[in-house]
């Protein structure tokens with residue numbers, strides 16, 4: 001079931017923000033040149049740290065703690081190639097962003 005999270009205008013192209021849907025902390029991003037917004041787990045797969053202080057350059061998100069990086073077009077890990085970010089379905093209707101959390105759980109690197 002899709003849950004309303006925010007207005008689409010709060011995420012410009014090349015930007016990101018954290019949102020909450022159904023108690024899931026979620027990174028909502030609009031990567032440069034992407035046709036649509038993307039949503040991924042909002043906690044780092046390394047040690048479950050919230051990614052609210054993460055840097056986003058329009059393509060790559062960097063966790064501030066140990067600088068692991070992911071491509072927010074896909075959620076694939078860049079460096080190290082340890083663990084992807086879980087992705088959530090997103091839709092935008094009438095300027096409002098909705099995310100479906102059903103069946104999605106954050107992924108974590110093996111300790």
Ligand code: FES
Pocket residue numbers: 044045046047048049063064065066067068
């Ligand atoms: S907690 Fe994110 S890289 Fe270590």
